Amino acid sequence: MTDYHLNHLKELEAESIYILREVAAQFENPCLLFSGGKDSIVVLHLALKAFYPASVPFTLLHVDTGHNFQEALDYRDELVKKHGLRILVASVQEAIDKGLVREEKGYNASRNALQTIPLLEALEKNKFDCAMGGARRDEEKARAKERFFSHRDEFGQWDPKNQRPELWNIFNGRKHVGEHFRVFPISNWTEMDVWQYIYQEKIEMPSLYFSHKRKVFERDGVWYAESEFIQNKPTEIIEERIVRFRTVGDITCTGAVFSEAATLEDIIQEVAASRTTERGTRADDKRSEAAMEDRKKAGYF
Amino acid sequence: MTATDIQEENFDSKAYLDMELLRFSTAGSVDDGKSTLIGRLLYDSKSIFQDQMDAIEAASAKRGEEYVNLALLTDGLRAEREQGITIDVAYRYFSTPKRKFIIADTPGHIQYTRNMVTGASTANLAIILVDARKGIIEQTYRHSYIASLLQIPHIIVCINKMDLVDWDEKTFNKIVQEYKAFASKLDIKDVHFLPISALAGDNVVNRSENMNWYKGPTLMYLLETIHIGSDLNHIDARFPVQFVIRPMKNDYHDFRGYAGRIAGGVFRVGDKVKALPSGFSSKIKSIVTMDGDLEEAFAPQSVTITLEDEIDISRGDMLVRENNMPQVEQEFDVMLCWMNDKKMQPRGKYILRHTSRECKCIIKESKYKLNINTLQRITDDVEIGLNDIGRVTIRTTVPLFFDSYRKNRITGSIILVDEAT
Numbered sequence A: 001m002t003d004y005h006l007n008h009l010k011e012l013e014a015e016s017i018y019i020l021r022e023v024a025a026q027f028e029n030p031c032l033l034f035s036g037g038k039d040s041i042v043v044l045h046l047a048l049k050a051f052y053p054a055s056v057p058f059t060l061l062h063v064d065t066g067h068n069f070q071e072a073l074d075y076r077d078e079l080v081k082k083h084g085l086r087i088l089v090a091s092v093q094e095a096i097d098k099g100l101v102r103e104e105k106g107y108n109a110s111r112n113a114l115q116t117i118p119l120l121e122a123l124e125k126n127k128f129d130c131a132m133g134g135a136r137r138d139e140e141k142a143r144a145k146e147r148f149f150s151h152r153d154e155f156g157q158w159d160p161k162n163q164r165p166e167l168w169n170i171f172n173g174r175k176h177v178g179e180h181f182r183v184f185p186i187s188n189w190t191e192m193d194v195w196q197y198i199y200q201e202k203i204e205m206p207s208l209y210f211s212h213k214r215k216v217f218e219r220d221g222v223w224y225a226e227s228e229f230i231q232n233k234p235t236e237i238i239e240e241r242i243v244r245f246r247t248v249g250d251i252t253c254t255g256a257v258f259s260e261a262a263t264l265e266d267i268i269q270e271v272a273a274s275r276t277t278e279r280g281t282r283a284d285d286k287r288s289e290a291a292m293e294d295r296k297k298a299g300y301f
Numbered sequence B: 001m002t003a004t005d006i007q008e009e010n011f012d013s014k015a016y017l018d019m020e021l022l023r024f025s026t027a028g029s030v031d032d033g034k035s036t037l038i039g040r041l042l043y044d045s046k047s048i049f050q051d052q053m054d055a056i057e058a059a060s061a062k063r064g065e066e067y068v069n070l071a072l073l074t075d076g077l078r079a080e081r082e083q084g085i086t087i088d089v090a091y092r093y094f095s096t097p098k099r100k101f102i103i104a105d106t107p108g109h110i111q112y113t114r115n116m117v118t119g120a121s122t123a124n125l126a127i128i129l130v131d132a133r134k135g136i137i138e139q140t141y142r143h144s145y146i147a148s149l150l151q152i153p154h155i156i157v158c159i160n161k162m163d164l165v166d167w168d169e170k171t172f173n174k175i176v177q178e179y180k181a182f183a184s185k186l187d188i189k190d191v192h193f194l195p196i197s198a199l200a201g202d203n204v205v206n207r208s209e210n211m212n213w214y215k216g217p218t219l220m221y222l223l224e225t226i227h228i229g230s231d232l233n234h235i236d237a238r239f240p241v242q243f244v245i246r247p248m249k250n251d252y253h254d255f256r257g258y259a260g261r262i263a264g265g266v267f268r269v270g271d272k273v274k275a276l277p278s279g280f281s282s283k284i285k286s287i288v289t290m291d292g293d294l295e296e297a298f299a300p301q302s303v304t305i306t307l308e309d310e311i312d313i314s315r316g317d318m319l320v321r322e323n324n325m326p327q328v329e330q331e332f333d334v335m336l337c338w339m340n341d342k343k344m345q346p347r348g349k350y351i352l353r354h355t356s357r358e359c360k361c362i363i364k365e366s367k368y369k370l371n372i373n374t375l376q377r378i379t380d381d382v383e384i385g386l387n388d389i390g391r392v393t394i395r396t397t398v399p400l401f402f403d404s405y406r407k408n409r410i411t412g413s414i415i416l417v418d419e420a421t
């Protein structure tokens, strides 16, 4: 008799596809939060698989801090064109201009925390009742307790002490008017799984993930890309180094790593040997030990 | 940290593609050493990153602890950190060259039975911790009962803190005997016993030098090798339809595919299948995936099936093989674990979810409640409240197609949803 078993990547894939289909079936107007980072790229790839040969039945929503890597924007636009997707952009800049949020001042100013308001606004305006994201539970301690289907009240808030039980593979997306869900189809994946999957599936990736020459400077132990969006201190020296990025987000708080990894195989080797988590290169989590949890309660992804 | 350190370690990327996935849950009462054990597994399997280590070193120092508290690695939320206890299911990940592991770390207090049930519902294996000094206690019974009720195929009882009982073999044997006597009343298929010290690491990843009398495997070895290939049902073919795929594209004008995740058995192209509830029969025309069509598909694959005939099928329907039918009923008994603050209402109406099917149901009768510490049936007080487990009769507005939970955890499970909450 044949041995019917799936390797762990196939099993994770099957689970994620199952969740994407549940979302399509249970919600009226779901959207997929697309940041251009590797996790949302993988979720999109899974969505293409889940509904093949039909098109992806969701709108993509990009919460744009205005502080982007140009490479990430180019990649996004090309992908949208290639698969005939619908995309909406929720702009932090617009929210600032409208006076909905106030920009942080100073050297460590970051727009990451400002994403919450434009995101909630976009959800409300477009009547999205579910927003899917590429967050994984291995990223950060607070995420380890998040459900696949995470219920949010009418203020977009998450109550970690009052989560719905999630049993077997039965997901319950029932909600009251005004409430919505965040769904995380790749909750059970690790950074390593994501890279292995990208390698296995030969998914094309933004160039930022591979080693390249770039002007960078050091601040509080993290190396950042030089950019027009960051105010440099006089003591900060800008130098050209060979770097790559392990996450791709807002340019002002995404740290680079020195790396010669030029191919997916190199990256996998590097991830296997690396001694810091990818979030270790994100400045926004370092502000306080419980930083992520605080932002999540307020409606962050 | 400034940049990623690259160590000269050769990692075989091909081998990684062929790992198995094992999901396990951990249970123990407060202070049995659960967090320490998980921290130890993560630490000794080199799954802890430098910045995480730095963070817990700093946190340990802040709390005035003299050693690095591995338990802090798994302490997720602020409220818990403040109270120093774990209160919700948290998921952890680590891998060895052989397997990838998902840990559902569940708290052991009585008020959180719902979390324990949640964590156990998808697990292949449960680790139950016992403090060697205290032996079997009420919580041990409760955890074991839940593990058996949820049909976790494998159980490992870790008798922890052996260092505090002078690594004594007799103490270990006594606990094993006591547990076996109790477990004989339960439906547990495969159980293992291990003497360990989570704090010192004995028999967790590395073999203990303090307990030469123990000849069995270490915990990690068991986790890596325990046979999980038969944990899923590959006999009774069940395909709950999740979503109907109708591409509005010219090339696929007449395409009508049924998307779903196989809940049991194997489906092959050409198989004669029956659609429930309609009872119409057809043959499988193709099994479609974006990577190409398949000749056969099995649990737990997610695929899209097309049929030879145009029959009316929608979400909530199920494809099965003609000569292997599930039970089809509108009234049945279930073991129910109540997870709502509001008590179960006799004759109450709820929404029921079963695979991809949703309908309304009414509680016809509450038969008994279980004392989960003694396993005795309570028949004089059958009111079911938060964290109670009991047997009830349910009647649904439409027929359900199900198997016994023993036969198939997916087609044998339901949830009830209170519309008001």
Ligand SMILES: Nc1nc2c(ncn2[C@@H]2O[C@H](COP(=O)(O)OP(=O)(O)O)[C@@H](O)[C@H]2O)c(=O)[nH]1
Binding pocket: B028, B029, B030, B031, B032, B033, B034, B035, B036, B037, B071, B160, B161, B162, B163, B164, B196, B197, B198, B199, B200
């Ligand atoms: N001596 C000894 N102490 C242990 C052992 N395992 C855990 N502990 C201690 O027992 C206490 C409770 O452990 P913890 O992991 O927080 O328990 P939890 O509540 O089950 O997560 C801590 O002080 C641990 O250091 C062990 O094997 N030997």
